[in-house]
Amino acid sequence: MNVVVTPTMLGQVIISGLLAGALYAVVALGLGLIFGVMRVINVAHGTILMLGAYVTFWWFQLLGINPYLSLLASMPLMFLLGALLQRGLVRRVVGAPELSSLLLTFGISIALVNVAQWQFTSDLRSVEYLTGSFIVGPFAFSKSRTIACAFAVAIAALAAWFLRRTKLGKAIRATSQNSEVALVCGVDVPRVHLYTFGLASALAAAGGSLVAVMVAIQPEMGGVYTFKSFLVIVLGGAGNFAGALLGGLLLGLVEQLSSLFLTTQVSEAVAYVLLVLVLLLRPTGLLGGRAS
Amino acid sequence: MVTGRSGGLPRWLAVGCAAVLAATWGMGAWAGSAAAGEPIKLGASLSLTGTYASLGQNQHRGYQLCLKQVNEKGGVLGRKVDMVLYDDKSDPATGVRLYEKLITQDKVEVVLGPYSSAITEAVANITEKYKMPMVSPLAATTSIFKKGRKYAFMILAPAENYLEGLLDIGLKRGLKTLAIINEDTLFPKATVQGTLELAKKKGMQVVFVEAYPKGNTDFSAILTKVRAANPDLLAAATYFDDAVAITRQMKELDVNPKIYGLTVGGDLPKFYELLGKNAEYVYGATQWEPDLPYPGAREFTEAHRKEFPGADLSYHTAAGYAGCQLLVEAMRRAGTTDGDKLRDALLKIDTKTMFGPYKVDQDGYQVAKGGVLFQWQDGKKVMVFPEDVAAGKPRFPTPPWNQR
Numbered sequence: 148m149n150v151v152v153t154p155t156m157l158g159q160v161i162i163s164g165l166l167a168g169a170l171y172a173v174v175a176l177g178l179g180l181i182f183g184v185m186r187v188i189n190v191a192h193g194t195i196l197m198l199g200a201y202v203t204f205w206w207f208q209l210l211g212i213n214p215y216l217s218l219l220a221s222m223p224l225m226f227l228l229g230a231l232l233q234r235g236l237v238r239r240v241v242g243a244p245e246l247s248s249l250l251l252t253f254g255i256s257i258a259l260v261n262v263a264q265w266q267f268t269s270d271l272r273s274v275e276y277l278t279g280s281f282i283v284g285p286f287a288f289s290k291s292r293t294i295a296c297a298f299a300v301a302i303a304a305l306a307a308w309f310l311r312r313t314k315l316g317k318a319i320r321a322t323s324q325n326s327e328v329a330l331v332c333g334v335d336v337p338r339v340h341l342y343t344f345g346l347a348s349a350l351a352a353a354g355g356s357l358v359a360v361m362v363a364i365q366p367e368m369g370g371v372y373t374f375k376s377f378l379v380i381v382l383g384g385a386g387n388f389a390g391a392l393l394g395g396l397l398l399g400l401v402e403q404l405s406s407l408f409l410t411t412q413v414s415e416a417v418a419y420v421l422l423v424l425v426l427l428l429r430p431t432g433l434l435g436g437r438a439s
Numbered sequence: 440m441v442t443g444r445s446g447g448l449p450r451w452l453a454v455g456c457a458a459v460l461a462a463t464w465g466m467g468a469w470a471g472s473a474a475a476g477e478p479i480k481l482g483a484s485l486s487l488t489g490t491y492a493s494l495g496q497n498q499h500r501g502y503q504l505c506l507k508q509v510n511e512k513g514g515v516l517g518r519k520v521d522m523v524l525y526d527d528k529s530d531p532a533t534g535v536r537l538y539e540k541l542i543t544q545d546k547v548e549v550v551l552g553p554y555s556s557a558i559t560e561a562v563a564n565i566t567e568k569y570k571m572p573m574v575s576p577l578a579a580t581t582s583i584f585k586k587g588r589k590y591a592f593m594i595l596a597p598a599e600n601y602l603e604g605l606l607d608i609g610l611k612r613g614l615k616t617l618a619i620i621n622e623d624t625l626f627p628k629a630t631v632q633g634t635l636e637l638a639k640k641k642g643m644q645v646v647f648v649e650a651y652p653k654g655n656t657d658f659s660a661i662l663t664k665v666r667a668a669n670p671d672l673l674a675a676a677t678y679f680d681d682a683v684a685i686t687r688q689m690k691e692l693d694v695n696p697k698i699y700g701l702t703v704g705g706d707l708p709k710f711y712e713l714l715g716k717n718a719e720y721v722y723g724a725t726q727w728e729p730d731l732p733y734p735g736a737r738e739f740t741e742a743h744r745k746e747f748p749g750a751d752l753s754y755h756t757a758a759g760y761a762g763c764q765l766l767v768e769a770m771r772r773a774g775t776t777d778g779d780k781l782r783d784a785l786l787k788i789d790t791k792t793m794f795g796p797y798k799v800d801q802d803g804y805q806v807a808k809g810g811v812l813f814q815w816q817d818g819k820k821v822m823v824f825p826e827d828v829a830a831g832k833p834r835f836p837t838p839p840w841n842q843r
């Protein structure tokens with residue numbers, strides 16, 4: 148059964164889609180960086196997002212202050228965790244066939260999820276901080292989603308500035324383009340890998356902290372974000388910064404629009420159909436990142 | 440085994456090993472035949488993690504409390520009861536694997552059911568195959584028990600009638616239109632089916648029905664459509680996370696039905712903890728509440744508080760507890776753990792437990808227990824339907840969000 152779609156409804160849904168999409172973009176950015184720089188498929192990306200969400204939860208639970216400030220805790224903490232994982236484990240599969248990194252990160256993901264289940268229990272957690280919306284004309288902007296979007300945009304801008312302007316950022320981009328030439332040019336490639344993984348984990352953690360105020364937190368929440376990040380990367384083009392942004396927004400819009408015009412049951416399927424179409428028609432992604 | 444000088448084991452060692460193995464296997468087989476005093480192994484899988492975790496854990500505590508009390512009083516048939524429990528992660532396929540394992544490898548003598556209609560339906564095929572009666576305390580979908588199965592026993596009031604009270608309350612106050620959204624899984628779909636049929640019978644017009652996938656967190660589009668349809672009454676057939684998310688997002692999108700009710704999830708104390716004032720006026724279906732006048736309900740609530748201080752108590756706990764009690768009672772009456780004799784006992788029992796009435800028909804389908812409706816008022820769940828257990832009147836209509 149369906150209702151007649153009015154322009155207001157369409158506008159509302161587009162807004163929701165863009166808000167969600169910005170968040171997907173920031174999380175996918177990290178995944179794209181790792182793949183672009185190291186050719187590693189990081190299945191544990193969503194798991195790190197989950198840990199970031201828990202940092203925010205405990206921050207709010209124990210300190211009681213603004214959970215958005217917990218970004219200052221979750222991002223550095225997960226940066227460190229990411230760096231540790233990279234140095235200890237992921238480093239060993241760089242250069243190995245992609246299946247190795249897939250298996251390794253899958254194992255890391257399972258281990259981390261189980262540690263979380265053991266330490267935090269599977270009880271649903273939630274950060275009750277913001278409810279309601281900003282009403283602008285006929286449109287409702289969910290407060291938590293709008294602020295999450297604002298932070299996501301700010302963080303993405305910061306990441307963009309970092310990659311363009313700083314020496315380390317340029318080294319990362321160089322390694323992403325061609326790691327052999329970068330090595331020959333004097334880039335410390337192993338160090339770049341370390342920082343990239345740490346940075347990507349920090350971005351995932353940021354996503355987790357922002358999402359913690361919106362959804363139920365539980366140890367297995369990460370999986371869906373890993374999937375969506377992959378979708379975004381394929382849509383936008385792997386290793387391509389602007390591609391991740393575009394892909395994220397596109398995914399958010401596609402989900403909401405298909406939910407509006409078709410049914411919500413089908414909206415997940417539509418995203419995957421889109422994925423298949425892109426892979427068939429434009430396998431390097433919409434903004435043509437490096438050939439996968 | 441290779442024996443002899445050219446590598447491998449010397450002959451005496453090989454024979455010795457074989458003899459020891461044979462002896463231990465023999466002893467194991469002899470000890471395995473349930474001698475009196477050997478604990479009865481009771482098997483189950485529960486949703487301890489995954490989307491149904493909150494509810495599965497409550498059910499777990501129900502099982503645990505029941506067995507603790509049973510064992511304290513000396514067990515059943517002179518034997519203690521040991522529970523062998525696995526986590527099915529809220530996934531039906533995993534549950535199927537686990538029950539197969541429980542019955543064939545762990546060799547449990549009796550089983551209890553898992554959480555949710557979806558998992559119970561999947562698992563019932565296994566217990567039916569091995570002719571093991573399964574008391575299914577947390578499955579409310581009629582179809583599970585009307586497929587010609589002989590070894591499944593229903594405890595809950597059927598899903599199809601969950602929201603009857605909601606419709607009645609609305610109709611009595613002149614409401615005319617209904618919208619339903621539901622999780623796209625077995626039990627919510629059964630509720631929706633039943634509610635749609637009831638609505639047709641009672642003359643309420645259905646303006647919008649849509650399902651969303653399990654695990655969905657963003658309800659903006661579906662709620663935008665609900666808002667456009669402008670129903671007097673909104674029913675949501677949910678579990679827990681989605682119930683919380685939908686309620687929250689209704690506030691964000693300013694969706695204001697005059698009556699808003701949930702099937703599952705609204706009754707957990709955690710629902711109010713998470714939503715606070717935003718949970719006010721929400722109606723919920725429940726199978727049981729601690730202050731209902733059933734025999735032993737108060738003692739159960741007290742015992743639960745002592746055994747699990749601070750733990751969430753919901754009808755899932757109570758149903759688990761009652762289901763376990765019924766199985767134990769059946770074992771007592773049958774005098775054995777034999778599948779067919781237990782089945783006969785379970786078909787004949789006609790009683791009132793702390794959970795409410797229990798009586799099943801020839802298919803194991805529950806015919807005595809009915810559902811109850813409550814509304815969150817000032818942080819408390821007040822029974823508003825049916826009239827014989829109602830403790831208060833519904834606060835009607837639910838005021839719009841911006842007037843609260």
